[in-house]
Amino acid sequence: MTLTFLGTASGLTVVHRRHFSILVEASGEPFLLDAGEGVTQGLLECSMEPERISAVCVSHTHPDHAAGLPMLLQTCYLRERTAPLDIYLPEGRIAWFERMLRGFNIFDSRWKYPMCLKPLEEAAERLPLRVFRNHHLDTIVDVAPAFGLDAVSYSYVVSDSDRRVLVSSDILGIGDIVDHLPGVDFLVLDATHTEYRDIVELAERKPGLTIVLTHIPPEVEDNAHPLQEMARNGRLTLAEDGYSMQIN
Numbered sequence: 142m143t144l145t146f147l148g149t150a151s152g153l154t155v156v157h158r159r160h161f162s163i164l165v166e167a168s169g170e171p172f173l174l175d176a177g178e179g180v181t182q183g184l185l186e187c188s189m190e191p192e193r194i195s196a197v198c199v200s201h202t203h204p205d206h207a208a209g210l211p212m213l214l215q216t217c218y219l220r221e222r223t224a225p226l227d228i229y230l231p232e233g234r235i236a237w238f239e240r241m242l243r244g245f246n247i248f249d250s251r252w253k254y255p256m257c258l259k260p261l262e263e264a265a266e267r268l269p270l271r272v273f274r275n276h277h278l279d280t281i282v283d284v285a286p287a288f289g290l291d292a293v294s295y296s297y298v299v300s301d302s303d304r305r306v307l308v309s310s311d312i313l314g315i316g317d318i319v320d321h322l323p324g325v326d327f328l329v330l331d332a333t334h335t336e337y338r339d340i341v342e343l344a345e346r347k348p349g350l351t352i353v354l355t356h357i358p359p360e361v362e363d364n365a366h367p368l369q370e371m372a373r374n375g376r377l378t379l380a381e382d383g384y385s386m387q388i389n
């Protein structure tokens with residue numbers, strides 16, 4: 142299994158990082174975990190043709206995880222994709238997404254490739270992963286229902302052979318994932334919504350766990366930040382755009 146970090150920025154746009162997206166190549170098919178702005182450029186940069194992507198999963202619909210999707214769809218159309226594309230969305234966001242695409246003048250009935258929008262919780266039926274809910278969107282539970290929207294966000298566990306990778310996507314804190322760590326070999330962790338002391342404690346408590354941080358906020362770029370020191374000591378990796386992780 143290979144994970145390629147197409148975008149590693151936090152929710153704040155910066156010059157040197159695209160927004161969150163991870164290309165997974167496992168069990169013979171390439172698919173995406175989230176599709177933040179710049180995802181299509183990220184694919185082209187690592188020589189992955191966008192029309193080869195078989196599915197896109199979206200953990201939650203914050204723009205830094207989903208705003209690259211319309212351009213990916215348009216690029217597939219312009220490159221004359223014909224293969225179907227499955228898009229897995231959080232609960233309650235399918236009708237909204239369809240309407241948004243029409244607003245972008247995307248009418249897939251006129252395209253050569255069909256899009257199939259499905260609930261994210263059905264992704265496990267086709268892809269080598271499972272999803273579980275986290276509390277990242279608890280902060281909007283008081284406002285979203287007034288607009289007929291759920292406030293649901295997910296993390297992923299990707300499996301290939303006997304290897305497991307937990308990709309937190311955005312979480313509320315490390316408490317969202319600890320119950321899912323047993324049996325996990327690699328942890329791809331949100332560096333924006335996690336206290337660095339919790340990361341230090343986790344690295345000490347689970348020395349066999351390989352930790353890769355992404356969703357990197359600007360303050361972590363500072364060479365004096367404790368997480369930079371941990372990276373220099375080889376206790377974790379701070380992902381950069383284009384960083385590729387081979388897991389055997």
Ligand SMILES: [Zn+2]
Pocket residue numbers: 151152161203205206311356
């Ligand atoms: Zn985010």
